Amino acid sequence: MSIWEYANPKKFMETSGRILPWAAALSALTLVPGLVWGFFLTPDADRFGSTVKIIYIHVPSAFVAINAWAMMLVASLIWLIRRHHVSALAARAAAPVGMVMTLIALFTGAIWGEPMWGTWWAWDPRLTSFLILFLFYLGYIALWAAIENPDAAADLTSVLCLVGSVFAFLSRYAVYFWAQGLHQGASLSVDRAQHVADVYAWPLWLSIAGFVLLFLTLVLVRTRTEIRARRLSALVARERME
Amino acid sequence: MLALLSRDLRLAVRAGGGFGLSLAFFLILTVLVPFGVGPDPARLQAIAPGILWVGALLASLLSLDRMFQLDWEDGTLDALATAPVPMEGVVAMKAAAHWLTTGLPLTLAAPVLGVLLNLSGPGRGWLALSLLVGTPALSLIGAFGAGLTVGLKRGGLILSLLVLPLYVPTLIFGAEAARRGAEGLAAGPVLLLAGAITLACLAALPYAAAAAIRVNLR
Amino acid sequence: MPDLGKYEATVLSAWAVALVLLAGLVGLSLWRAARVRRALEAQERKGGGNG
Numbered sequence: 001m002s003i004w005e006y007a008n009p010k011k012f013m014e015t016s017g018r019i020l021p022w023a024a025a026l027s028a029l030t031l032v033p034g035l036v037w038g039f040f041l042t043p044d045a046d047r048f049g050s051t052v053k054i055i056y057i058h059v060p061s062a063f064v065a066i067n068a069w070a071m072m073l074v075a076s077l078i079w080l081i082r083r084h085h086v087s088a089l090a091a092r093a094a095a096p097v098g099m100v101m102t103l104i105a106l107f108t109g110a111i112w113g114e115p116m117w118g119t120w121w122a123w124d125p126r127l128t129s130f131l132i133l134f135l136f137y138l139g140y141i142a143l144w145a146a147i148e149n150p151d152a153a154a155d156l157t158s159v160l161c162l163v164g165s166v167f168a169f170l171s172r173y174a175v176y177f178w179a180q181g182l183h184q185g186a187s188l189s190v191d192r193a194q195h196v197a198d199v200y201a202w203p204l205w206l207s208i209a210g211f212v213l214l215f216l217t218l219v220l221v222r223t224r225t226e227i228r229a230r231r232l233s234a235l236v237a238r239e240r241m242e
Numbered sequence: 243m244l245a246l247l248s249r250d251l252r253l254a255v256r257a258g259g260g261f262g263l264s265l266a267f268f269l270i271l272t273v274l275v276p277f278g279v280g281p282d283p284a285r286l287q288a289i290a291p292g293i294l295w296v297g298a299l300l301a302s303l304l305s306l307d308r309m310f311q312l313d314w315e316d317g318t319l320d321a322l323a324t325a326p327v328p329m330e331g332v333v334a335m336k337a338a339a340h341w342l343t344t345g346l347p348l349t350l351a352a353p354v355l356g357v358l359l360n361l362s363g364p365g366r367g368w369l370a371l372s373l374l375v376g377t378p379a380l381s382l383i384g385a386f387g388a389g390l391t392v393g394l395k396r397g398g399l400i401l402s403l404l405v406l407p408l409y410v411p412t413l414i415f416g417a418e419a420a421r422r423g424a425e426g427l428a429a430g431p432v433l434l435l436a437g438a439i440t441l442a443c444l445a446a447l448p449y450a451a452a453a454a455i456r457v458n459l460r
Numbered sequence: 461m462p463d464l465g466k467y468e469a470t471v472l473s474a475w476a477v478a479l480v481l482l483a484g485l486v487g488l489s490l491w492r493a494a495r496v497r498r499a500l501e502a503q504e505r506k507g508g509g510n511g
Contacts, residue, residue, distance in 0.1 A: 039475070044465065051467045057478040100485045104478045111474040115467060135407040139400075143390065146400050155457040156390050160404065163386060163450050170411040170439065177435075178414045214482075218489050225493040232500045239506075 007084045009227045016220050023217040031210025037203035045200070054112045056204060060211035062105035065133065068098030068215060072140075073165045076158035086223065088154035089230070091161065092144050093222030097215055099137035106130055125176045132171050136164050150230060243331050246322075250339035264301040264344045265351055271297040272355040283360045290359035291369055291420035297355075298348045298373055299409055302380045305344055306405065307398040309336055309388040310455065319392075323459050329452035337378075337385040337448070345377030361424060368423020375433055376416035379440040382447045383408045389451035393458040411439050 006012040038056030045052040075091035078084045109127065110120045121127065143160055147153035275293050276286060313319040322332050352373050353366035361369065387405035391397035415436035423429035 049467045050465050050471050053471050054474045057475065061478065097485060097489075100481055104481050107477045107481070108474040111470055111477065115470050132407055132410055135403075139404040139407060142400050142403055146391075146394050146397075152393070152457050152460065156454055159450055159454050159457075160390060163447070164408070166446075167408045167411065171407075171414075174411040174414040174435075178418060214486075218486065221489050221493050225489070225496050228493075228496045228500045232496065232503055235500075235503045239503075 004082070004084070006086055007082070009086060009231070012086045013224060013227060016224055020217070020220050020224075023213065023220060027210055027213030027217045030206055031214055034203055034206030034208075034210045038207055042200055042203060048116065051112055051116060052200065054108050055200065056207045058105055058108040058112065059204060060208040061101045061108070062130070063208055064211045064215045065098055065101035065105055065130070067212075068094050068101060069133065069136070069165070069168070071219075072098070072161055076161040079154055080158045080162075085154075086227065088158065089226040090219060090223045091158070092154075093226055094215075094219050095137055095141050095144070097218045097222070099134065099141065101211075101215070102130055102134045102137060106134065123179050125172075125179055128175045128179065129168075129172045132175070133168060136168055140164065150233075243327055243335050246327065246332065246335045247339055250336060251342060254339060254343040264304045265347050267304055268297050268301040268348055268351060269355065271300065272358055275359070287360045287362070287365075287424075290356055290361040291365065291424050292417050293359065294352050294355060294361075294369060295373070295376075295413060295417040295420060298345075298352060298377065299380060299406075299413055301348055302340075302344045302377065302384065303402055303405065305340065306384040306388050307391070307401050309340055309385060310392040311388075311397070314392045314458075319455070320459060323456070329455055330448040333385050333389065333448045333451040333455070334444075337381045337451075340384065341378050341381040345373075345381050349373040349377055364426070365420070365424030368429050369420040372416045372419040372423070372429075372433060372436060375419075375440060376412050376436045379412045379436075379443045380409060382440075382443040382451075383412070386447045386451040386454065389454035389458070392455060412436065415439060 006015065035056055039053055042053065044050045072091040072094050075087045075094070079088035079091065106127070109130075113122070114120050140157060140160060144153055144157050147156060272294065275289075279285060279289065310319060313322070323329060325332075349370055353361075353370045356366040356369055384405055387401050387408070388397075390404060391401045394400060415432055419429045419432040419436055422432060
């Protein structure tokens, strides 16, 4: 098995059609228990009270929001280097998912920040980076929507994704330089010292797995939709020619 | 390549459009700010570097969509694509022409407008210096955005959506250098960071912009 | 329903916003998938389907 086989849309449709029910079931089987566990079965934290429960949506959505962009970057590179058509469509399919995840992270963070930091919004490095990431998603999606020729759209958005990634990175460090933050450090890391307690960590890991699987499922569904839409427009165009 | 540069400069001066327009926009923006935030000199002084930087950034955005659009419409860009000059060189020259007609005038005008916002003497110097270092990056990033959107019918709006997030690092370092300079803090290191961004843009973005234009010419 | 104490509104609204956004995303994705699939099937039937 290699990803190059799946540059053939027909092959991809067959395989993804078989994977899709499993992916959907698996994401439901991790997401629902993870969220239920987090919401109903975890204790309140000393400092944060019951607001600690927001972590089970805030952290996973932020994680997916960043990694969705990374996935788009890889998919764009694969398209640019090897003209892998499905890869370009997968990048397109992932963008709105990543954007919604960014929004969820921003909104839940703002709602949490209101009682905890005493403000909905602060120009904190992490918050600002996420807002900028949201703008990048907007631009990327808008460019896809604006260009009619599908191959040109894939090329141009891929170039934008590459350049945007570099600038997103630069912005991140520029923003850290520019403001000192309120945001806590990593909630989960190999470094035990700053780790959240295990009671919170296990449901959190489960939620993260659920969000990642949900992301994969949605990308599969949306990529299949994009392939069908592409085929549909090709058929319509051919009909007009006849 | 120099012929290309001088052609673009002559066109810009003759057509008059972008050249005076962005300066006028910059002036009007600076005049409007005190109406919005009140005439308190201390407050104006505090926000002056940031306002002037954002103003310069928006002013340089105004003329971006014309950078390749006219040449694309009348076929000059196709001719340039087959010319012995590489497309990267064409992009670099276009960006240089854009900078000479917007970035440089804005840099020269900024200290004068700084007076309106009660910016101190050294602050005006640092502002001009930071703009001098930072605005070339704005033109280069703009050339990339203009290259991406040259084939679009209403590219102007989407161009600003694409380009403005890319301006963030330049704006942060440029405005920070100007602010530190105005407050008498050490602005040199920040200025160097802004310069690093400009040089990186100069090294990399002509390639990305040229790739985008080749796609659009296909 | 766990006792959320004084932060009840905060926690519930954060979860509500997140779940609504997630549901919207899933719903829109599935809705568009179904619509495009139906349109494609209709087109293929019309064109003989040997595309």
